[in-house]
Amino acid sequence: xxxxxxxxxxxxxxxxxxxxxxxxxxxxxxxxxxxxxxxxxxxxxxxxxxxxxxxxxxxxxxxxxxxxxxxxxxxxxxxxxxxxxxxxxxxxxxxxxxxxxxxxxxxxxxxxxxxxxxxxxxxxxxxxxxxxxxxxxxxxxxxxxxxxxxxxxxxxxxxxxxxxxxxxxxxxxxxxxxxxxxxxxxxxxxxxxxxxxxxxxxxxxxxxxxxxxxxxxxxxxxxxxxxxxxxxxxxxxxxxxxxxxxxxxxxxxxxxxxxxxxxxxxxxxxxxxxxxxxxxxxxxxxxxxxxxxxxxxxxxxxxxxxxxxxxxxxxxxxxxxxxxxxxxxxxxxxxxxxxxxxxxxxxxxxxxxxxxxxxxxxxxxxxxxxxxxxxxxxxxxxxxxxxxxxxxxxxxxxxx
Amino acid sequence: xxxxxxxxxxxxxxxxxxxxxxxxxxxxxxxxxxxxxxxxxxxxxxxxxxxxxxxxxxxxxxxxxxxxxxxxxxxxxxxxxxxxxxxxxxxxxxxxxxxxxxxxxxxxxxxxxxxxxxxxxxxxxxxxxxxxxxxxxxxxxxxxxxxxxxxxxxxxxxxxxxxxxxxxxxxxxxxxxxxxxxxxxxxxxxxxxxxxxxxxxxxxxxxxxxxxxxxxxxxxxxxxxxxxxxxxxxxxxxxxxxxxxxxxxxxxxxxxxxxxxxxxxxxxxxxxxxxxxxxxxxxxxxxxxxxxxxxxxxxxxxxxxxxxxxxxxxxxxxxxxxxxxxxxxxxxxxxxxxxxxxxxxxxxxxxxxxxxxxxxxxxxxxxxxxxxxxxxxxxxxxxxxxxxxxxxxxxxxxxxxxxxxxxxxxxxxxxxxxxxxxxxxxxxxxxxxxxxxxxxxxxxxxxxxxxxxxxxxxxxxxxxxxxxxxxxxxxxxxxxxxxxxxxxxxxxxxxxxxxxxxxxxxxxxxxxxxxx
Ligand SMILES: Nc1ncnc2c1ncn2[C@@H]1O[C@H](COP(=O)(O)OP(=O)(O)OP(=O)(O)O)[C@@H](O)[C@H]1O
Ligand SMILES: [Mg+2]
Numbered sequence: 048x049x050x051x052x053x054x055x056x057x058x059x060x061x062x063x064x065x066x067x068x069x070x071x072x073x074x075x076x077x078x079x080x081x082x083x084x085x086x087x088x089x090x091x092x093x094x095x096x097x098x099x100x101x102x103x104x105x106x107x108x109x110x111x112x113x114x115x116x117x118x119x120x121x122x123x124x125x126x127x128x129x130x131x132x133x134x135x136x137x138x139x140x141x142x143x144x145x146x147x148x149x150x151x152x153x154x155x156x157x158x159x160x161x162x163x164x165x166x167x168x169x170x171x172x173x174x175x176x177x178x179x180x181x182x183x184x185x186x187x188x189x190x191x192x193x194x195x196x197x198x199x200x201x202x203x204x205x206x207x208x209x210x211x212x213x214x215x216x217x218x219x220x221x222x223x224x225x226x227x228x229x230x231x232x233x234x235x236x237x238x239x240x241x242x243x244x245x246x247x248x249x250x251x252x253x254x255x256x257x258x259x260x261x262x263x264x265x266x267x268x269x270x271x272x273x274x275x276x277x278x279x280x281x282x283x284x285x286x287x288x289x290x291x292x293x294x295x296x297x298x299x300x301x302x303x304x305x306x307x308x309x310x311x312x313x314x315x316x317x318x319x320x321x322x323x324x325x326x327x328x329x330x331x332x333x334x335x336x337x338x339x340x341x342x343x344x345x346x347x348x349x350x351x352x353x354x355x356x357x358x359x360x361x362x363x364x365x366x367x368x369x370x371x372x373x374x375x376x377x378x379x380x381x382x383x384x385x386x387x388x389x390x391x392x393x394x395x396x397x398x399x400x401x402x403x404x405x406x407x408x409x410x411x412x413x414x415x416x417x418x419x420x421x422x423x424x425x426x427x428x429x430x431x432x433x434x435x436x437x438x439x440x441x442x443x444x445x446x447x
Numbered sequence: 448x449x450x451x452x453x454x455x456x457x458x459x460x461x462x463x464x465x466x467x468x469x470x471x472x473x474x475x476x477x478x479x480x481x482x483x484x485x486x487x488x489x490x491x492x493x494x495x496x497x498x499x500x501x502x503x504x505x506x507x508x509x510x511x512x513x514x515x516x517x518x519x520x521x522x523x524x525x526x527x528x529x530x531x532x533x534x535x536x537x538x539x540x541x542x543x544x545x546x547x548x549x550x551x552x553x554x555x556x557x558x559x560x561x562x563x564x565x566x567x568x569x570x571x572x573x574x575x576x577x578x579x580x581x582x583x584x585x586x587x588x589x590x591x592x593x594x595x596x597x598x599x600x601x602x603x604x605x606x607x608x609x610x611x612x613x614x615x616x617x618x619x620x621x622x623x624x625x626x627x628x629x630x631x632x633x634x635x636x637x638x639x640x641x642x643x644x645x646x647x648x649x650x651x652x653x654x655x656x657x658x659x660x661x662x663x664x665x666x667x668x669x670x671x672x673x674x675x676x677x678x679x680x681x682x683x684x685x686x687x688x689x690x691x692x693x694x695x696x697x698x699x700x701x702x703x704x705x706x707x708x709x710x711x712x713x714x715x716x717x718x719x720x721x722x723x724x725x726x727x728x729x730x731x732x733x734x735x736x737x738x739x740x741x742x743x744x745x746x747x748x749x750x751x752x753x754x755x756x757x758x759x760x761x762x763x764x765x766x767x768x769x770x771x772x773x774x775x776x777x778x779x780x781x782x783x784x785x786x787x788x789x790x791x792x793x794x795x796x797x798x799x800x801x802x803x804x805x806x807x808x809x810x811x812x813x814x815x816x817x818x819x820x821x822x823x824x825x826x827x828x829x830x831x832x833x834x835x836x837x838x839x840x841x842x843x844x845x846x847x848x849x850x851x852x853x854x855x856x857x858x859x860x861x862x863x864x865x866x867x868x869x870x871x872x873x874x875x876x877x878x879x880x881x882x883x884x885x886x887x888x889x890x891x892x893x894x895x896x897x898x899x900x901x902x903x904x905x906x907x908x909x910x911x912x913x914x915x916x917x918x919x920x921x922x923x924x925x926x927x928x929x930x931x932x933x934x935x936x937x938x939x940x941x942x943x944x945x946x947x948x949x950x951x952x953x954x955x956x957x958x959x960x961x962x963x
Contacts, residue, residue, distance in 0.1 A: 290829050294819055297812070301805040307764060308794070308802050309816045310785030 087369055090362070093412025094376060097405035104404075105387065114387065121386030122379045130268050136378030138163075138339065138349075140276025141331030142356025143363065143370040144283060145197075148324040149215075150365040151287060152300045152317065158204065158219025159328040160353025161226030165200040166193035166329025167336045168233060171344035174253045175238065182256035189257065189333055197329015198322040200226065205321035209314040215321060223353070234345060249345030259338035271338040276374065279327070280367040287367070296320060328353065362409060380405065460523060462487050462650045463508075463539075463618055468517030470503055472859070477503040479674035480517065485618060485650040490640055492661040492682070493654045494694055495671035496891040497863025498848075501654050504671070505620050508652075509541040510534035540616025544623055544862075546607035548595045554578060554606045555591040562614060581613045586642055600750065601632030605639075612643070619643065620652045623862070625660055626888050629750050629917050637664040656863075656891050658687040670694055695893040704903050706943050707927045711740025712775070714911040715761060715792060715880040720770035722760050730756040731935040733770070738880055738911040743902065745926030746915040749955050753935040754915045755797050758882045761913065762794040763787035774879065788817060793877025795870055797884040797915075803869050804857050811853040813868065814839035817876040846871035847897070862889045870898055877910055884915045899925060919948065933957050 106114040122128045142159045149156035156162075170189035177185055204218035238250035259271035287293035299306035299313055306313045331352070335341075341348060359377050363369030461484040470478040478500045485491055493501050506512040508519065510528040518525050521537055528534050534541075548557045555578040559565040566573060578591035587609050595603055604624060611619060621640075625633040641664065644651050655661055661668055661682070668685060670677040670693045677693050715738040724730035730753045738744055748754055759765035761772065763784035772779045774790040796802040804813050815824055815835050823834040839853050846867040848860070857865055866889050873881065886902065887895035902925065906912055916922050922929060929946055931939040931954040939954040 289832075291819065291825055292828070294812070294830055297808065298805055298816070301807050302801070304802055305805050305816075307784055308796065310783070310788040310820075312783060312785070 087364065087366065089412045089415065090364065090369075090409060091372075093409045093415075094362075094405055096412075097408030098380070100408070101404045117386050118383040122382050126267055128382065132375065132378045132382050133267075133273055134270050134340065134378075135381050136374040137270045137272030137276060138331055138335040138352045139356055139359050139374035139377055140371045141272065141279065141334055142328060142353050143359035143374050144276065144279055144356075144367060145324050145327035145331060146357040146360035147363065147365050147367055147370050148283065148327060149321060150360055151296050152320045154208070154317070154321060154324075155216045155357075156201070156219055156321065156324045156328070157216050157357065158201065158222050158226075158325070158353075159331070159356050160349060160351070161219070161223035162197040162200045162325045162328035163332040163335070163349055163353045164226045164230050165196040166332030167344055167348055168230065168332075169193050169196035169329070170333035170336060171238070171250060171253060174257050175250075178254040180256075185254070186257055186259070186337065189337065190330065193329040193333035194326045195329070197332065198326040200329070201322050201325025205318045205325075208321065209317040230344075230346065238344065240343070249343050249347070252343050253337065257337050258342060259334070272334045275330070275334050275338075276371055279330075280371045283367045328356075331356070358406075362406070460487075461485060462522065462648070464518075464520040464523075465508075466518045466520075468504070468507060468514045468519065470500075470507055470512060471515050476674050478507065478514075481671070481674075481676045483669055483676065483679070485652060486667075487648040487650060488644055488646055489666040490644045490651045490653055490664055492665035492668045493652060493671065494656075494658075494661060494668055494690060496694055497867065497889075497894055498861040499671040499694075499891075500674040501671060502622055502861065505541060505622055505652065505654065508534065508539055508618070509620060510539075511541075535611075535614050535616065538615055538617035539620070540611035540614060540618070541620040541622065542604070542607045542611055542624065544626060546603050548603060548606060548610075550596045551594060553592050553594050554589050554598075554609075557595060557606055558591075558610050558613065564614075578609075582609060585609060585612050587612075587639060599629075599632070600627045601629065601635065604628070604632075604636065608639075617648060618650050618652065620654075622654045623656070623889060624653070625655055625657060630919065631749075633660065640664060656889065656895070658690050658892060661690065662687060672696065691892050694891065704899070704925050707742045708907060709741050709909075710927075711909055711911075713737050713773075714740050714775060715882075715913070716773040717757075717761060718771045718773070720757075720760055720772070721768045722756050722765055722770075723768065724753075724756055729768075729935065731760065731767075734935065734937055736761075736913075736930070736937065738913050740879070740909045740911050741906055742927040743906050743912045743914055743925050745922035745929040746913060746932050747919065747922055747929055747951055747955055748917075748932035750917060752932050754884065754932060756935075757932070758794065758797065758884050758913075758915055761787075761882050762792055764794075785820075788876065791877065791879030793817070793873035793875075793881040793883075795873045795881070795883040795886045799866055799869050803873075804865060806858045807856060809854045809856055810843065810850060810860070810868065811835050811839035813857050814842045814853075814872060817872055842871050842875065843868065847894075863891060863894060866890055867894060867898075870901075874901055874905055877905065877912075880911045880913070881905065882913045882915070885917070886914070887916075887918070887921065919951070923948070931955055 102115060102118065116124075119125075120128055122132050142163060145159050145162070146156055169192040173189045173192045174185065177188065180188070200222060201219070204213075204215045204222065207213040207218055208215040234250055240249050240251040262269045262271065262274065287296060295306070295309075295311045295316055298309055299311055299316055303313050306316070332348070335352065336344065336348060339348075355377065356374075359373045360370050362377075363373040463483075463485040465481060465483040467480045467482065468478060469476065469480050481500075481504060483491075483504075493504070495501050503512065507514050508528065510531045510533050513529070519528060520526065521539075526537055528537065528539070531541075549560065552560070555571070555574040558578050558581070559569070559574050566577075569577075575591040578589065582589040582591070587605050589605050589609050590602070593602070595606065598606070604627075608619070608621075624636060628636060637660070640651050640653065643649055644666075653661075653665060662685060665682045667679060668682055668690065669679040670690065672694065715736075717734065717736045720731050720734045720736075721729065722731040734753075734757070736744075736757070746754060746757070756765055760767055763779065763782055763786065767780065770780070774787075774792065777790060779787055779790060794803075800806055805816070812835075815830075815838055818824055818838060819830060819835075824831060824838060826834075836853060843850050843853070848864045848867055850860075857868070860868065866887075870883075870886055873883070881902075883902070887898050890898060899921070902912055902914070906927075914922065914925060923946070927943050929941045929951065930937045931951060933954065934957070938957075939950070941951070
C-alpha cells in the first residue's frame with residue numbers, strides 16, 4: 048500500500064534537516080551551503096567526537112579497570128603507544144594512498160590487498176635470488192620489482208575497464224583471491240620455512256641487509272614506512288594538483304565525455320591511473336615487509352591492510368594528505384581496540400565496534416558539513432545594497 | 448506612453464501574488480525585491496538578460512530554493528513553499544529544460560511514476576487508459592505506449608507538461624521551453640499553452656530569450672534586469688525593439704551580415720562519411736562536406752537528422768564507418784580528438800553541460816579545457832596557476848561575464864553565462880575551423896548578437912565555420928552558404944542570396960525539390 052504510506056507522511060511530516068534549513072531560531076538560521084572549503088575539519092572533529100563517545104560507552108560497560116588510562120597509554124599517552132600507533136599506521140598510509148589514486152578518477156581499486164601481496168612476493172623473490180648483493184642495490188631492485196608486480200596485477204582489470212568497460216571493482220576483488228592462493232603456494236611450497244607451523248605460513252626471514260632503517264625522532268622509533276607514506280603523499284598531492292596529468296585526471300574523473308572532448312586520451316589515462324594505484328599497493332607490500340616487524344613473506348603480512356586502506360582513503364575523502372592523517376587515526380583506533388583485550392573487551396569487538404561507531408559519526412558529520420549556521424542579516428544591510436531601477440525613466444524615454 | 452500593468456486590477460483576483468521576494472547567493476543578490484502577479488487565464492512571459500535571475504525566481508516558486516525575504520500568496524492567502532512537493536500540492540508545477548523522464552519507460556509509465564493517485568496494482572491497460580483520458584482532458588497529443596527515447600524532444604516535452612498538469616498544477620512554469628524545440632514544435636507548444644490558459648483558472652509562466660515568441664504567445668510580460676523587476680507590461684503594448692531595450696538598457700542594432708570577403712582554400716573536408724549514432728543506427732550516409740577558409744556554412748535541418756553526429760565526426764569524437772576527413776592536406780580520419788584540436792578545430796557542442804563543461808569544476812579549470820597543453824599555461828609537466836588565472840580572466844572579460852571568483856564552480860553560472868564561457872573558449876581554440884552547434888541557444892538577445900558578431904569576425908580573419916542551427920533566421924542572416932541535412936544526407940546546397948525559405952523548408956521536411 049504505497050500511497051497510503053505516502054499520504055500519511057504528508058499529514059504528519061517528518062522533520063528533516065532539509066526542512067530545518069532556512070528556518071529561523073532566534074536570529075540564527077541553518078543554511079545550505081554549496082561548497083565547504085573546510086570539510087576535512089568536520090570530518091576530523093566528527094571522528095574525534097565519535098572516539099570520545101565510544102570511549103565513554105566502553106568505560107561504562109566494563110566493570111572495573113580504567114579504559115581511558117589504558118587506551119591513552121596504548122596510543123598517544125606513552126612512547127611505546129606512539130610507536131605502536133605509527134607501526135600500525137605505516138602500511139595503511141601506503142594502501143590508503145593506492146586506493147585514493149583510483150578514487151581521483153572515480154574508480155575503485157578493491158584489489159589493494161592482492162597487489163600488496165604481489166608486491167611483497169616479487170620483492171621476496173628478488174631478495175632470495177640475489178641475497179649476495181649489499182643492502183642498497185638489493186633494496187632498490189626489490190622496490191622496483193614490487194612496484195612492477197603491483198602494477199602488473201592491476202593490468203588485466205585496468206585494460207578490461209578501459210577497453211571492454213568491465214567494472215574494475217569485480218575484477219580487482221577477484222584477483223585478491225587469486226593472489227591469496229598464489230601466496231599460499233609459495234609460502235607452503237618453494238619458499239617454505241621448515242620451522243613455520245600452524246595457521247601462519249611463512250618463508251624464512253629475508254636477508255638481514257634488506258631491513259629498512261628505523262628512524263628515531265626525540266626518542267620515538269619510527270618505521271621507515273611512515274617516511275615513505277608521507278613523502279609519497281606530498282609527491283602525489285603536488286602531481287595531482289599542479290601537473291598536466293592531474294588536470295586531466297580531475298577532468299576525466301568528473302566526466303569521461305568531457306574528457307574526450309578536451310582531447311584527453313581517456314582510455315590511456317584510465318589505464319595509467321589504475322596501474323599507478325596497483326603500483327602503489329605493491330610498494331605498500333614491500334615497504335611493510337622490509338620495514339615492519341615481520342621481515343618475511345607470510346600470510347600474516349597483512350591483517351586486511353589492503354581493505355582497511357580503502358576505508359582510510361574513503362574517510363579522508365580521497366585526499367592524499369588526509370589519507371596519511373586518517374591512517375594514523377585508524378592506527379590509533381586499532382591500537383586502542385587491541386589494548387582493551389586485557390579488560391575483557393574482545394579485540395574484534397573493540398576494534399570493529401569502535402571503528403563502526405566512529406564511521407557512523409563521521410558520516411553524520413559529513414552530512415552536517417553541507418549546512419552552516421548563520422546569523423540573520425539585519426534588514427538595513429539588504430536595503431543599502433539595493434539600487435532600485437527607475438521604471439518611470441525607462442517608460443518615459445521609450446516614448447511610444 | 449506605456450501603462451504600467453503591475454497593479455492587480457480590481458476585477459481580477461490574482462492566482463498568485465509575489466511581493467518583495469529576495470534571494471541572495473552570498474553577496475550576490477540574484478532576485479531583488481521582485482513583485483509579480485499571475486492572473487488566471489494568462490500566459491505571463493518573463494524576459495531578462497543572462498543572469499538576470501529568471502531561473503532563480505522560478506526555483507523560488509517551485510520550492511527548489513527558499514527566499515531570504517518576501518511573501519508569496521496564492522488565491523489571496525500567504526503560503527510557504529518549502530519543497531517541490533509542497534509546490535505541487537499548492538498547484539505550482541515547473542517543467543525544466545531537462546524533462547527528468549525515464550528514457551526506457553513509456554509515456555504512461557512516466558506519467559504515473561511516483562504519483563500518489565496512481566491506482567494500486569494498476570496494469571498497463573489502466574495506465575494507458577488513464578493517460579488517454581488525461582491527454583484528452585488537457586487536449587495534449589501524447590501517445591501513451593511510446594517510450595521516451597523514441598520520442599522527439601517536443602513529444603517528450605508534452606509528456607512532461609502532461610505529467611505536471613495532471614498532478615493538479617494551476618500555475619505552470621516553463622523555463623526556456625523552446626530552446627530545445629524545432630520551430631514547428633515550438634509553434635505547437637504555443638498553441639497548446641494558449642489553449643491551456645485561455646478562459647481557464649490556470650496561469651502559465653513562460654521564460655524565453657526569443658522576443659518574437661514572447662510577443663506571439665504571452666498576454667503580459669515582466670522584464671527583469673540584474674535581479675530587479677524593470678516593468679510589467681501588456682504584450683499588446685509592446686514590440687520587439689521596446690522589449691530588447693528594456694532588457695539590456697540600450698538599442699540593439701541588427702543588420703544582416705555582409706557576405707564573406709575573402710574565400711580561402713578548403714580547410715575542413717569530409718568525404719563520403721558514414722557513421723552511426725549512439726544506438727548503433729546509421730546516422731550519416733555517404734555525406735560529403737567542404738568548409739573553406741573565411742566562410743560560414745549553415746547546416747539547416749530538423750533536429751535528429753544527423754547534425755549531432757556530423758559535428759562529432761568532424762571533431763574526432765565519433766568514429767566513422769567509412770569515409771575520410773581532412774584538414775587542409777592533413778588526413779585526420781581515425782585520429783584522436785586531440786589531433787583535431789591541434790589542427791585548429793574548435794567545437795561548440797550541442798549539449799554544453801554534458802559534453803563541453805565540467806560543471807563540478809571551477810570556472811578557470813573550464814576556461815583552459817582546450818588550452819591547457821600550450822605554454823605559458825603548461826610549463827613542462829606542470830601547469831602554471833598564474834597563467835591559468837590570467838587566461839581565464841581574459842576569457843571571462845572577453846565574453847563579458849561579471850565574475851568575482853574564478854574559483855567558483857561552473858554550476859553557479861546562469862545557463863546563458865555558461866554558454867558564453869564555452870563559446871568564447873571555442874572561438875579562441877578555432878584557428879582554422881569551428882563547428883558550432885546552436886551557438887546562441889539560451890543567450891539573451893544582446894549576447895546572441897554579440898556572439899554572431901564574434902563569429903563573423905572569426906570568419907573574416909579566415910576561420911571556416913560550420914554553423915548547425917535550427918534557428919532559420921540565424922542561418923539565413925549569417926551563412927554564406929546553406930546546406931540542408933535530411934536523414935544523414937545533404938539534400939541541397941544554396942549560395943547566399945540564392946535560397947528561398949520555402950524550398951529550404953521543403954528540403955528540411957524531406958521533400959525533393961528543384962535545386963537551382
Ligand atoms: N547556486 C548558485 N550559487 C551562486 N550563484 C548562483 C547560483 N545559482 C544562480 N546563481 C547566480 O545568480 C544569478 C542569476 O542566475 P539565474 O540562473 O537565475 O539567471 P537567468 O536569468 O536564468 O539567466 P539565463 O538566461 O542565462 O538562464 C547569476 O549571476 C548566477 O550566477
Ligand atoms: Mg536560466
